[in-house]
Amino acid sequence: MSAPRHFEHQYLDLLRDVWERGDERRDRTGVGTRSLFGPTLRFDLSDDRIPLLTTKRVAWKTAARELLWFLSGETNIRPLVAQGVHIWTDWPLDAYRRHSGEVIDRDAFEARILADDVFAARWGELGPVYGKQWVDWPRFEPAGDGLYRRAARGIDQIAGLVEALRTNPASRRLIFTGWNVAELDQMALPPCHMTYQYHVANGRLSGMLWQRSCDLGLGFAFNAFSAALLIRMLAQQADLAPGELVWSCGDAHVYLNHEHLVREQLAREPRGAPTLAIARRPASIFDYAIEDFTVAGYDPHPHIAAPVAV
Structure with a gap:
């Protein structure tokens, strides 16, 4: 009986497919990409599993710090x-x-x-990016004479999500998004990982991340890890077990100046089974600290440097 396929192979298959079959196009950065539309990957999060790429070293603490920064609403x-x-x-x-x-x-x-x-x-x-929309989505209130003014505090989508997971886990509205059409032109970068939806079944919490755009060479590793970490945090806050991360993307692309990264990564074999432990259950989803997270069993190949297209 053959050994189970390593979780990372599906990512490597997509990376290869985009590089070999992707439509070559010029993008807003001027660098150019190869792109495919609409891939979906699935990652099992049971038994503390975490989709942390091993074919190159990923700075997972940086990704975790960014997630905590989002949850703070800071911009x-x-x-x-x-x-x-x-x-x-x-x-x-x-x-x-x-x-x-x-x-x-x-x-x-x-x-x-x-x-x-x-x-x-x-x-x-940076303007009203990610965290601002997640925890302080603009809300307007009556100001008299049929006029409205912007409320001092907006809508906290994350707090609402946690409450819904606790009180109405069968809801089909377990969603938050950063895609605020009215404020896109004020953002340094419109949200790439833009909409998250959650599903509870048999006491397990699964999450789906839909990205409008994903840089497979640099962005994916952070996006998948962060989305999985957030599922773990939400599950803990709602007394649920982690289920599965479903990652789905509109424009999945590789930048043309990342050829060295693609070829080097595809030449490497995934290894190990990283796990993530959370040391404590804080009072709320907003009270986690970087010291709460520990990754074990992580023995990656060396980092591969590549430029960011701005």
Whole structure:
């Protein structure tokens, strides 16, 4: 009897398929991609399993810190930079360079973000991205004479989701989204991992992430890990066991300047079975800390460097 197929092979199959069969196109970054439409992958999360890629080292703590940042509702890169997380810096850095004409590298820009409150408020801000929509979706209230004004506090989709999981787990409305059409043009980057839906069956919580767009070379590893981690956190808060992550994408693509990454990764064999432990159950979904998460059994191949297309 043959051994079970490693969870990572389905990702590698998709990476190969996109690179070999994808439609080649020019995109907004000018770099160009090869793209396929509509793939779906499934990952079993039982027994503490976590879809953490092993064919290259993934900075899972960076992904976890980003998720906690989303849940805080924060939209400025300063808290991330303070933790040594650089994954959102390229967008405001590019905007600052274009506006000022100043030749400044990432390290100098981040140092200024940390040292200068005024500079950070102006140039570290990303607009109403992910977390803002997740926990503070704009809400309007009557202001008299048939007029409405924006409420001081918006809709907390995450708190509402947790409550629904606890009180109405059979609901078909266990959903949150970051795709706020009215505010897309104010965001540094419109949400790629945009809509999440959850399903409870036999005491197990499964989640489906739908991405409008996914950079398979760089983004997927973070997106899949974060979505699975969030399922684990939600399940714990709702007294459920983790079930399955279903990942689905509209435009799944590989950038043309990532050929070295694709070929190197496809030449490697997945190994090991990473697991994730959560040390405690905090009072709410918003009270987790990076120290609460531990990954075991992770023995990846070396990191593969590749540029981010901005």
